[in-house]
Amino acid sequence: MTEEAYLRDYDPKAFDSPLLSVDAVLFTYREGQLKVLLVERSNHPEMGKWGLPGGFVDLEADGTLEDTVIRKLQEKTGVVPPYVEQLSTIGNRSRDKRGWSVTVCYTALIAHQECETHIDTVSDAKWVNLKDLEKLDLAFDHKSIIAAGRERLKQKALYSIVPAYTLPEKFTLSDLQHVHEVLLGKPLQKKSFRRRIEQADLIVDTGEKSAEKGRPAILYRLKPEASRHTFIRNLEL
């Protein structure tokens, strides 16, 4: 048989295959707290429970898996988060009552200011403090996915400034240090932190200053190469 004949007769539903979905752990930082976006499930199974934003691939609309996540996140937040990175894929027979199920998970970061108003209009989405998650009973294995996302972000805090994407476009080094401290769960030395960031050479002085009490701080912005525009990490080499 030729490949043409094979492809002509190919029936995608001839074989049983797992259910495939996509989920996103969207983090933000506000008032000293790390928060995750949760969505109330409006369909079975686990209807009524809160869980991660996500869903199924739209074979027509989506060209890649990243298109799917971004589409789903935009539905809930109104915007495309500036940072999206694949986290892990989980697939087994027990995580979904419907049967064998696979979910491709992503972590995403955004400044809460970017989507505050839109989330308020969407009644089925809300920010939840990571600290308050323990009490909640989330859908599927979403709680452990969030834990994995948080762990990944913690690692990033050790050797990168990726957590900066949880902040507004212009931010101070003190802000950034606070985010890192929350992620790492311990205070950092101001000097060391600043030295590391200066060496990395990933941010640039905007010339503006913050207006809090005390000495005003320089407002920085991420350099264009680490640009604030849908930085998608999946197989870039």
Added chain:
Amino acid sequence: MTEEAYLRDYDPKAFDSPLLSVDAVLFTYREGQLKVLLVERSNHPEMGKWGLPGGFVDLEADGTLEDTVIRKLQEKTGVVPPYVEQLSTIGNRSRDKRGWSVTVCYTALIAHQECETHIDTVSDAKWVNLKDLEKLDLAFDHKSIIAAGRERLKQKALYSIVPAYTLPEKFTLSDLQHVHEVLLGKPLQKKSFRRRIEQADLIVDTGEKSAEKGRPAILYRLKPEASRHTFIRNLEL
């Protein structure tokens, strides 16, 4: 409608969904070269081309995605590799002529001695030097998946001794250093390398010595906690 009713009537084939497969980049080290296991495709599409070992989830036999990879690897090598780790998931409309396709990719490591004989009996599998890959035309996007796996392994060489899983159970520090040098593409300082490994405290002296020319070297083995038995990394926290 109750959840019970929903689940009773649930039809997994009611919606179109992407094709889901699993692929593995199995590395080994031999005679100063990094090698990857390739398999000749016996079915359409891309029949006759060489590609990564992998396949579809068996909803009956496999409990998790990792079961699927391991089953596929065992079919080709005869054994379960001591190190298997999820790499990345790639899903888009263009990678497979059959349509929307998602593949969950893994990297795995094994000593070539463990499977030499079995691979010789399986005529459709062979080790290929990483260096020789450029010339080859592999199936699907497998060449870029291998590149990603190699890049991941290179990162591991910087701060771990995971590459030790490409070596036999008992190995010398010189062997391990050679593997790391090939991965990093540059010579390493013997003293620094050994200091780093000693500090990590992940290997233990077997009491045996190697018998090459020159001064015999101490044979080490990975400590049980970094045990040589199907160390699967996916979402361990």
Added chain:
DNA sequence: TTGGATAGTGTCTTTAGGTCACTTTGTTGA
């Protein structure tokens, strides 16, 4: 027993990061 080959170590230098006190620069209210 000596020379070749490779394993393994001693030691100085370099660099990244920790610590902490000090200076700077703004606001606020007597």
Added chain:
DNA sequence: TCAACAAAGTGACCTAAAGACACTATCCAA
């Protein structure tokens, strides 16, 4: 107007990890 306060930013010293490289150790073979 100017001290007191608060937070930003820096100087300087110390420690730990890694780089560089020469040196010693231990085997085999001729």
